[in-house]
Amino acid sequence: MTPAIEITGLTKTYGRSVALDGVDLTLAPGHIVGLLGENGCGKTTLLKILAGVMQDYDGDVRIVGHAPGPESKARVSFLPDVSYLPDRARISDCVRWYRDFFADFDERKAARFVDSFGFGTDLRMKDASKGMREKVQIALAMSRDASVFLLDEPISGVDPAARDVLLDLIVKDLPEHALVLVSTHLVHDLEPLLDSVVMMRRGRVVLTGDVDDLRAEHGAGLDAIFKEMHR
Numbered sequence: 001m002t003p004a005i006e007i008t009g010l011t012k013t014y015g016r017s018v019a020l021d022g023v024d025l026t027l028a029p030g031h032i033v034g035l036l037g038e039n040g041c042g043k044t045t046l047l048k049i050l051a052g053v054m055q056d057y058d059g060d061v062r063i064v065g066h067a068p069g070p071e072s073k074a075r076v077s078f079l080p081d082v083s084y085l086p087d088r089a090r091i092s093d094c095v096r097w098y099r100d101f102f103a104d105f106d107e108r109k110a111a112r113f114v115d116s117f118g119f120g121t122d123l124r125m126k127d128a129s130k131g132m133r134e135k136v137q138i139a140l141a142m143s144r145d146a147s148v149f150l151l152d153e154p155i156s157g158v159d160p161a162a163r164d165v166l167l168d169l170i171v172k173d174l175p176e177h178a179l180v181l182v183s184t185h186l187v188h189d190l191e192p193l194l195d196s197v198v199m200m201r202r203g204r205v206v207l208t209g210d211v212d213d214l215r216a217e218h219g220a221g222l223d224a225i226f227k228e229m230h231r
């Protein structure tokens with residue numbers, strides 16, 4: 001089966017600063033993978049390149065066999081770590097834009113998700129809290145029938161009780177064979193969801209592995225492994 005993501009020698013610099021330093025990474029479809037690492041280690045940069053929104057890099061990147069571009073973008077659902085929905089938009093507008101823009105968008109699925117939040121589709125983004133915006137953005141991103149979901153810090157703004165609801169939403173009705181690559185600092189919250197992890201440090205991938213294998217090998221949970229690595 002074609003890898004969901006295949007990266008060879010990926011290097012990205014911002015001026016003299018090296019954000020990604022020769023990243024090699026292959027991820028198979030059908031997994032939920034945590035992208036972990038300290039602040040500034042390159043997670044967002046990596047996700048932006050995979051999403052096709054950052055084009056200036058060296059190395060080879062393939063998403064389901066395609067270099068980042070229109071074909072890969074049609075297969076990738078990207079949730080950035082910033083709020084991108086316009087203030088004036090109502091939730092119903094956002095749902096309509098997604099429907100018009102993405103052929104694989106499931107409007108009924110999105111409506112179910114939004115319904116479950118209980119704040120109605122007339123809500124304007126300017127009146128939504130950070131957490132509410134995050135919920136809407138996750139609902140939109142997860143309502144696509146994508147092959148690869150790239151989620152950058154999806155639950156950082158929501159309260160602990162809402163986190164579980166959103167994590168359920170992320171895994172619920174996931175398209176078969178989809179890869180979910182999710183960056184997070186909330187290792188403990190995401191650990192139950194993850195099949196495997198990619199740990200980064202200073203622009204490099206320093207550890208990859210199956211979560212159960214890592215736990216058995218280190219005799220500790222991901223949080224402890226992460227802290228140990230970054231000590």
Ligand SMILES: Nc1ncnc2c1ncn2[C@@H]1O[C@H](COP(=O)(O)OP(=O)(O)OP(=O)(O)O)[C@@H](O)[C@H]1O
Nearest residue numbers: 014017018019037038039040041042043044045046
């Ligand atoms: N637009 C930019 N211009 C210059 N340097 C940048 C820019 N964006 C990121 N960087 C630098 O690139 C490196 C990687 O940043 P990136 O945002 O990818 O890290 P991150 O792992 O997502 O961090 P965090 O966990 O804090 O979100 C950092 O050193 C950062 O300062």
